[in-house]
Amino acid sequence: MDRRHIVGLAGAAVLALGTFLPAISAPVIGTVNYLGNFQGDGVIVLVLAAISAGLVLLGWFRWLWVTAIGAIAVLSISIAVFLTRLSDAQADLEQELAGNPFAGLAEGFLATTQIEVGFFVMYIGAIVLIAAAVIRRPAGNSSEVPPTQDH
Secondary structure: OOHHHHHHHHHHHHHHHHOOOEEEEEOOOEEEEHHHHOOOHHHHHHHHHHHHHHHHHHOOHHHHHHHHHHHHHHHHHHHHHHHHHHHHHHHHHHHHOOOOOOHHHHHHHHHOOEEOHHHHHHHHHHHHHHHHHHOOOOOOOOOOOOOOOOO
16 A cells, blocks of 8 residues: 555545534533534535545545545535524624623623534545645656666
8 A cells, every 4th residue: 555545545534533523612512523413514524535535445546636625615614604603693692682681691602602623623634635636656666777778
């Protein structure tokens, strides 16, 4: 197994591992991983990681671009949706709880809701897959002596 295979399999493994790590943390609900709680996006990324591992084992490294960019797109859309919903919730909260003495407590809960390590691990896995796609195949054994021509 050459380094392209090792890098590719490592990238697929890191991408898959990230789906099981905490992706979001919120005060009352705790941490949530990406696989089970985000309406199928985690499943899509896990399937892309499995496809990537298959592509590496088949030696089809050029196709890793598709799976890696697909994973990055799914992750980026998920983060954008999460941040938009969080912003909308904060704006709604300010309007609905204006003058309420407990408004600060609710705002504090939303302010401490954050993105966790799982997203970053998945991005790293996708980047490693891209690296496997761009690594050149070894040219051969450099110790070989080129054939000579007799005149």
